[in-house]
Amino acid sequence: MDLRDEDLTSLANSLAELVGAPITIEDPQSSVLAYSHSLEADRSQAVDDARITTILGRQVPPHYRALLDDAGVYAQIARSHDVVTVDLPGSGMTQRAIVAVRDDTGTLLGSVWAAVPSGLTDAQRQTLLAGAPVVARGLVRERQRADSSRRRTVEVVEALLRGGDDAAQAARSVGLRMPCTALVLASDRARDSVPAHRAGAFVLHLAAVAPSATAAQVDEVVYAVVSGDEAGASRLARDFLARTRGPLVIGVGRTVDTAEAIDVSARDADAVVRAVRRRGRTGVVETVRGVLADVVALRASDALAGYEEFSPLSSLERFDAEHHADLLESARAYLAHGGDVAAAAAALHVHPNTLRNRLRRASQAAGVDVDDPDTRLLLGLALKLRDLDA
Incomplete structure (x- = not known):
């Protein structure tokens, strides 16, 4: 035979x-x-x-x-x-x-x-x-057949991630219906890739429960685009994580109405993964609206890169180190309590007048006026980023 x-x-x-x-x-x-x-x-x-x-x-x-x-x-x-x-x-x-x-x-x-x-x-x-x-x-x-099919799928996903006309053509080629939402499956640590067997399991899961979905591993993560809204995409993602074990996270982008805008949803999902990793979380599915404050803070930190020495946070840290003071913690408590001196003083276990003196000293000696809107914005952002690292 x-x-x-x-x-x-x-x-x-x-x-x-x-x-x-x-x-x-x-x-x-x-x-x-x-x-x-x-x-x-x-x-x-x-x-x-x-x-x-x-x-x-x-x-x-x-x-x-x-x-x-x-x-x-x-x-x-x-x-x-x-x-x-x-x-x-x-x-x-x-x-x-x-x-x-x-x-x-x-x-x-x-x-x-x-x-x-x-x-x-x-x-x-x-x-x-x-x-x-x-x-x-x-x-x-x-x-060989599987490798060829996998390469074609990766090419389609990469075209979707580029947005614009390339994404529109790729979406038509696979019959992707609008609206749609992008997801990113990633390791919970930035330096690690999603293991091949978990990437394959995610692709198979989507193929079983969302036949119109398109997914492929691109570098260290798995990108997927599914028809439907953010809520539906989140349910698919949570169902997958409930069935598998491992140090994984899934970011869900915004829902978009056209294939040309899929790149926007994918960037959202990337930003969500970055925010979740920064918090040290694992085994979670998050949406851009769920971690919006962290996403915005991290994006702002990119814009502030190189200007750290001029930030009010650095000024207060330098002053505290040189004078053995507690101006930074005093300013943090003041901002955390919305400028309520009595509440902030109670949280610090000091008299309100003590806190007022510290804030006055921060303004006059360290050049950080916590009642100035711009200063409060920059200091609040820096403290938010510090909390993310913590």
């Missing part, structure tokens, strides 16, 4: 016929890439709990994976060029015969698993060994 041009599912079915046993083809992470549907093979062999749960979940269940790992099966597969057999009585898994699948360079691409409850015959062993290179070519073809 010539198997060279068959897809993975057809390969699994053909191998099941030749081996006389149910077959699964798995990747190195134990995800199921294909499995046999051959009724003749399935009738002739017992289909156990391990096979059923693996196929239903498209992944070897954690408890079976742990059993196999403890038995050294995965290590054997990684180093062996022969068929590996495993028998774990009482585990719910009948005897298995496994052959590694490698490309021409010897890189492990996956493995073929056959359920052989009566033991492996020499003929079955030879068939599995002969079939492994054929499966390898099939996996390489599938990977």
Whole structure:
């Protein structure tokens, strides 16, 4: 039987016929890439709990994976060029015969698993060994197709992020309906990338619950554009984080009515992620309106970069350091209580006149008049940024 041009599912079915046993083809992470549907093979062999749960979940269940790992099966597969057999009585898994699948360079691409409850015959062993290179070519073809599809998706997402005519054309090409909202899935730390398996899970989640969504990993984060408003996008995001574990955050941008404006929504989502990270939060979904004060403060801090030495915060810090004073905390309390001297003094546990003297000293000696609107704006912004870092 010539198997060279068959897809993975057809390969699994053909191998099941030749081996006389149910077959699964798995990747190195134990995800199921294909499995046999051959009724003749399935009738002739017992289909156990391990096979059923693996196929239903498209992944070897954690408890079976742990059993196999403890038995050294995965290590054997990684180093062996022969068929590996495993028998774990009482585990719910009948005897298995496994052959590694490698490309021409010897890189492990996956493995073929056959359920052989009566033991492996020499003929079955030879068939599995002969079939492994054929499966390898099939996996390489599938990977190439997947890579090509992934590149096309990344190109579409990048076009959407540019906004304008490019975004409009990209939106039409994938049937993205308006209005729409951009999301960003990111690690909770700026220096870390979203792991590939979590990025893939997010893309699959959106494909399942929002078929018109377009999503792809771009550099360290995953960008997604979904049809619908901010509230709907937030629900999709929260549902994903509820299903997965990991140090992740999701920023949700504003809803836009045209594809040309998707870049605006994406910039919002980026800014939300930056604000959430600055607070040290994790496992959260936030919208631009939910963290607007932080977003605006961080954007203002970019504009103030290079002018820090002239800020009222720096002036008060220098004065306090040189004179062992408490002018900064006094000014902070005064602003925090909306200019109410009595309330601010109570918070500081000092007499109101003491606070008035400190504020007068801040104005006359340090040059920081907290009753001046511009000074209050700059000082309040600097304190807001200080709080974000805290």
